[in-house]
Amino acid sequence: MAGRNHSAWLLIATTLLFAATATAQQNCSSAKFTSGRSFQSCTTLPVLGASLYWTYHASNATADVAFRAPQSADGWVAWGINTGRFAGMAGSSVFVASQDGNGAVSVLTTYLESTAPSLTNNTLKLAVPAGPAAEYAGGAYTIYVTVALPGNSTVQNTVWQAGPLSKGQIAPHPTSAANLLSAQKLDFLSGGRSTGATKSKLSRRNLRGFHQG
Numbered sequence: 001m002a003g004r005n006h007s008a009w010l011l012i013a014t015t016l017l018f019a020a021t022a023t024a025q026q027n028c029s030s031a032k033f034t035s036g037r038s039f040q041s042c043t044t045l046p047v048l049g050a051s052l053y054w055t056y057h058a059s060n061a062t063a064d065v066a067f068r069a070p071q072s073a074d075g076w077v078a079w080g081i082n083t084g085r086f087a088g089m090a091g092s093s094v095f096v097a098s099q100d101g102n103g104a105v106s107v108l109t110t111y112l113e114s115t116a117p118s119l120t121n122n123t124l125k126l127a128v129p130a131g132p133a134a135e136y137a138g139g140a141y142t143i144y145v146t147v148a149l150p151g152n153s154t155v156q157n158t159v160w161q162a163g164p165l166s167k168g169q170i171a172p173h174p175t176s177a178a179n180l181l182s183a184q185k186l187d188f189l190s191g192g193r194s195t196g197a198t199k200s201k202l203s204r205r206n207l208r209g210f211h212q213g
């Protein structure tokens with residue numbers, strides 16, 4: 001039974017990857033940002049309707065990042081970098097944008113110790129030279145932040161997510177296929193992303209992690 005389930009997930013993963021390859025060709029450079037911000041590179045992320053925009057500075061190994069993802073006003077979105085051995089939720093340093101009942105947007109910057117994290121603010125395991133800031137417009141959050149790329153490596157395991165609020169608090173994200181596939185290796189220098197084969201293995205590992213967690 002477990003084996004059959006895994007096969008089904010892998011098929012979904014593969015299908016989504018082919019879709020991702022197609023959508024990645026689209027022009028994301030037409031996106032607009034507030035305060036005159038602009039970015040040199042962008043990529044349409046394979047799931048959750050999200051996009052990532054960035055400018056990499058080789059001189060100091062930092063990246064100015066904008067993460068944009070659709071979400072209802074009573075939900076949260078997050079983007080981050082996993083500094084652990086495996087790409088996935090646990091071991092990620094993330095920026096979580098949400099808003100209160102008055103539409104005031106705030107960002108939680110937190111290190112995820114496990115798949116049941118404490119969500120303690122200001123616990124990141126990476127340096128943040130500028131930001132974060134976030135805004136909500138047109139049914140989408142945008143998170144702006146400058147990160148020092150861990151280990152001075154342009155290749156990072158990036159993660160992103162979207163989930164609901166419960167009584168104004170960040171509640172666990174759904175465990176649909178899309179929510180379990182929201183991780184990928186990204187080269188901030190070339191814009192290159194993980195291949196299909198790597199990604200499939202990665203998703204299976206994530207899935208196993210969630211079952212164990």
Ligand SMILES: *[C@@H]1O[C@H](CO)[C@@H](O)[C@H](O)[C@H]1NC(C)=O
Nearest residue numbers: 025026027028029030031032
């Ligand atoms: C992408 O969009 C930008 C802004 O609209 C435009 O200047 C650029 O030429 C487009 N690039 C391609 C490859 O279509």
Ligand SMILES: *[C@@H]1O[C@H](CO)[C@@H](O)[C@H](O)[C@H]1NC(C)=O
Nearest residue numbers: 058059060061062151152153
């Ligand atoms: C990062 O590595 C590059 C290439 O080795 C080097 O030139 C640069 O000084 C390093 N930057 C930092 C912040 O360590």
Ligand SMILES: *[C@@H]1O[C@H](CO)[C@@H](O)[C@H](O)[C@H]1NC(C)=O
Nearest residue numbers: 096105106107108109121122
């Ligand atoms: C986290 O802490 C920062 C800095 O103290 C603050 O600006 C931000 O609003 C806090 N985030 C939340 C969600 O409380």
Ligand SMILES: *[C@@H]1O[C@H](CO)[C@@H](O)[C@H](O)[C@H]1NC(C)=O
Nearest residue numbers: 057058059060061062129130
């Ligand atoms: C990193 O380098 C860029 C480009 O030279 C510069 O604009 C930025 O202020 C630098 N950031 C830090 C934290 O030194």
